[in-house]
Amino acid sequence: MKNFLQKIKFDQWKAWIYLLPAVVLLLIFTVWPIFNTLRMAFWNGYGLFKELGGELTFEFGIKNFKWVVGYGGFITCLKNTMLLTVLTVPISTILALVIAVCLNAIKPFQRFLQTIFFLPYVTNSIAIGMVFEAMFNIVGFGTTMPSYGIINNILGVFGMDPVNWINAGSSYWANIAVLTVYIVWNALPFKILILLGGLQSVNKQYYDAAKIDSTPRLRVFTKITVPLLSPMIAYVVITGFIGGFKEYSSIVGIFGDDMQAVGGESLNTMVGYIYKQLGANHEGDASAAALILFAIIFVVTMINMYVSKKKTHY
Amino acid sequence: MKIVLQNLTKVFPSRNKKSNEEVVAVSDLTFTIPDGKLVGLLGPSGCGKSTTLYMISGLQKPTGGQIFFGEDDVTSLSPENRGVGLVFQNYALYPHMTVKQNILFPLQNLKGADKLDKNTMLERALEAARLVQIDNLMDRKPSELSGGQQQRVAIARALVKMPRVLLLDEPLSNLDARLRLQTREEIRRIQRETGITTIFVTHDQEEAMSISDVIVVMKLGVVQQIGKPQTVYDNPVNLFVAKFLGTPPVNVFKANVKGGKLYINGEAVLDVPGVADRDVFAAIRPEGFIPDENGAMTCELSSIEVMGRDVSIVSKNEAMLTPTIRSIVDADYKVSATAQNVKFNLKPHKVFIFDSQTEERIYFGDQTAPETGI
Ligand SMILES: Nc1ncnc2c1ncn2[C@@H]1O[C@H](COP(=O)(O)OP(=O)(O)OP(=O)(O)O)[C@@H](O)[C@H]1O
Ligand SMILES: [Mg+2]
Numbered sequence: 001m002k003n004f005l006q007k008i009k010f011d012q013w014k015a016w017i018y019l020l021p022a023v024v025l026l027l028i029f030t031v032w033p034i035f036n037t038l039r040m041a042f043w044n045g046y047g048l049f050k051e052l053g054g055e056l057t058f059e060f061g062i063k064n065f066k067w068v069v070g071y072g073g074f075i076t077c078l079k080n081t082m083l084l085t086v087l088t089v090p091i092s093t094i095l096a097l098v099i100a101v102c103l104n105a106i107k108p109f110q111r112f113l114q115t116i117f118f119l120p121y122v123t124n125s126i127a128i129g130m131v132f133e134a135m136f137n138i139v140g141f142g143t144t145m146p147s148y149g150i151i152n153n154i155l156g157v158f159g160m161d162p163v164n165w166i167n168a169g170s171s172y173w174a175n176i177a178v179l180t181v182y183i184v185w186n187a188l189p190f191k192i193l194i195l196l197g198g199l200q201s202v203n204k205q206y207y208d209a210a211k212i213d214s215t216p217r218l219r220v221f222t223k224i225t226v227p228l229l230s231p232m233i234a235y236v237v238i239t240g241f242i243g244g245f246k247e248y249s250s251i252v253g254i255f256g257d258d259m260q261a262v263g264g265e266s267l268n269t270m271v272g273y274i275y276k277q278l279g280a281n282h283e284g285d286a287s288a289a290a291l292i293l294f295a296i297i298f299v300v301t302m303i304n305m306y307v308s309k310k311k312t313h314y
Numbered sequence: 315m316k317i318v319l320q321n322l323t324k325v326f327p328s329r330n331k332k333s334n335e336e337v338v339a340v341s342d343l344t345f346t347i348p349d350g351k352l353v354g355l356l357g358p359s360g361c362g363k364s365t366t367l368y369m370i371s372g373l374q375k376p377t378g379g380q381i382f383f384g385e386d387d388v389t390s391l392s393p394e395n396r397g398v399g400l401v402f403q404n405y406a407l408y409p410h411m412t413v414k415q416n417i418l419f420p421l422q423n424l425k426g427a428d429k430l431d432k433n434t435m436l437e438r439a440l441e442a443a444r445l446v447q448i449d450n451l452m453d454r455k456p457s458e459l460s461g462g463q464q465q466r467v468a469i470a471r472a473l474v475k476m477p478r479v480l481l482l483d484e485p486l487s488n489l490d491a492r493l494r495l496q497t498r499e500e501i502r503r504i505q506r507e508t509g510i511t512t513i514f515v516t517h518d519q520e521e522a523m524s525i526s527d528v529i530v531v532m533k534l535g536v537v538q539q540i541g542k543p544q545t546v547y548d549n550p551v552n553l554f555v556a557k558f559l560g561t562p563p564v565n566v567f568k569a570n571v572k573g574g575k576l577y578i579n580g581e582a583v584l585d586v587p588g589v590a591d592r593d594v595f596a597a598i599r600p601e602g603f604i605p606d607e608n609g610a611m612t613c614e615l616s617s618i619e620v621m622g623r624d625v626s627i628v629s630k631n632e633a634m635l636t637p638t639i640r641s642i643v644d645a646d647y648k649v650s651a652t653a654q655n656v657k658f659n660l661k662p663h664k665v666f667i668f669d670s671q672t673e674e675r676i677y678f679g680d681q682t683a684p685e686t687g688i
Contacts, residue, residue: 206406211392
């Protein structure tokens with residue numbers, strides 16, 4: 001018995017050794033920053049004075065939070081983030097589901113098509129943003145004869161007037177539309193991959209049974225495919241929301257560092273706001289904003305989990 | 315509605331291109347199931363029973379041959395339009411639906427003139443559930459049911475839409491003995507009452523014999539014999555069928571025919587008039603032995619088992635090809651348990667002889683080939 005206990009102890013000890021590199025890295029790059037964020041967030045005015053030099057001590061309080069929430073820019077960022085998330089998560093999920101089901105039904109070229117749909121996933125999102133910018137662009141606007149990007153040309157084919165999507169003077173909603181298209185397109189591959197994997201692991205016999213039961217196609221989709229995929233759909237939605245709240249690079253990709261069209265409304269998001277505060281050496285405010293973002297994501301994820309528990313099967 | 319299968323063949327292509335190992339799951343199957351009959355499809359594992367059902371249901375396309383429902387050629391009709399009920403070998407209940415939803419599902423798919431209102435659907439579902447005694451489990455999910463309960467849900471789901479054709483793929487394999495007997499009687503009763511043409515797959519020959527109007531015995535995708543259960547039992551066309559039917563199984567011996575007599579282990583045990591001299595297999599049903607002190611066939615006694623009405627004599631013999639010789643005789647026969655040997659006379663109509671090469675039946679005396687078909 002004693003021998004046995006010793007063995008367990010030794011095994012545990014060994015296990016810790018094996019874990020050590022990972023634990024050390026986690027402590028340095030995850031745990032410490034989190035702890036530091038907490039600390040900075042609750043030190044009133046942290047950052048601003050620190051830069052001025054000297055060993056200042058900071059008062060403990062929630063002034064940073066007050067300042068962040070009170071400052072108009074943050075509310076705009078919050079609004080933009082929420083809007084983009086609420087628009088893109090459902091659209092991309094439904095699209096991904098439809099594409100996955102279609103892909104799964106195609107036998108020839110399935111691998112090839114799968115690869116094509118997966119390409120955006122391995123492409124840099126800033127680069128994609130620049131391509132989108134070109135697609136929606138109007139070149140030579142205002143000074144010379146305008147020449148349009150491909151999207152406006154396509155609209156022209158259908159006899160529609162060109163839209164000022166992203167250039168100077170473009171409207172907020174045009175900007176949001178472009179961002180929505182971009183974010184959805186960027187989010188599709190991962191979702192398709194997950195849902196396709198789910199589809200391929202569904203027992204074919206359920207579909208056989210549905211055929212025997214003379215089930216119409218649409219009903220097979222809504223009553224069998226979707227419920228059987230519900231765990232994957234829940235996963236995709238939850239990660240989609242989390243990703244949506246962290247949206248940032250897409251806006252930089254299309255609109256650049258200013259995160260707005262020239263003369264347009266700000267398209268800044270929460271993560272963008274945090275970066276800006278950091279850049280301005282407002283570490284205290286950045287930390288407070290990060291914590292607020294964390295709280296929002298936490299609450300939304302909890303709601304998601306609660307809903308999906310009620311709605312998913314198994 | 316009668317079902318006609320004509321030269322039905324299913325070949326599964328080989329997995330990899332190099333080895334040319336096609337699987338012929340069903341080969342040249344031809345038979346007619348008369349309207350309203352219950353047919354038992356019988357055979358060892360892997361002989362193509364499920365494949366046959368899948369082809370009739372439309373889930374698998376035949377490689378060759380045709381299927382008729384009544385006068386209609388349904389060979390290329392999709393399963394949705396065939397109106398069959400199928401109980402899958404592994405149930406295939408929808409895992410995310412309750413028992414009630416599972417049973418209601420086929421009804422909710424009915425269209426046009428067949429469309430039912432909610433209450434009628436519920437009533438029909440409950441009725442089907444009651445038939446298989448699961449009406450108290452209506453709100454459970456399949457994962458919360460035992461294997462046998464799931465199987466009964468599957469039966470209810472297949473029955474509820476009153477299909478034109480009911481296909482049952484080993485629907486009772488997971489039930490306990492009593493429930494099995496009960497459900498099989500239920501299925502028989504429902505089938506008689508509704509007159510739904512039914513195919514019942516099983517590898518339990520007793521089950522098939524007891525409820526079928528007709529049995530079809532298959533081996534490696536090829537039909538061996540079709541006929542009324544009793545006919546097939548009494549008059550098997552080859553050694554495989556003889557061995558496959560009957561509990562306890564038939565006793566098989568190496569034997570030969572010489573001068574119109576059947577010799578087993580050197581003893582002339584039976585007159586077989588009209589058979590040329592040759593090596594044969596002799597198969598004797600357990601009830602074909604008559605113990606007799608002056609009997610023609612000598613066996614070494616192993617044990618005697620008394621089972622109520624009957625006595626089962628277990629013995630051995632040099633020529634036997636089955637592990638033991640089991641004979642069932644009336645309890646009136648007194649056999650001494652201490653005796654070394656036991657002697658039998660044989661009932662000629664319980665003895666079948668088969669060619670030692672082809673294993674095909676050789677008829678002797680007043681034995682005649684059974685009527686084929688139904
Ligand atoms: N999809 C398939 N691809 C290749 N071979 C198959 C396929 N389905 C069945 N087979 C083969 O066809 C033959 C018949 O299979 P089937 O399922 O009809 O047997 P069965 O009589 O129902 O057996 P069991 O009593 O075990 O259910 C088997 O040899 C099996 O391996
Ligand atoms: Mg089978």
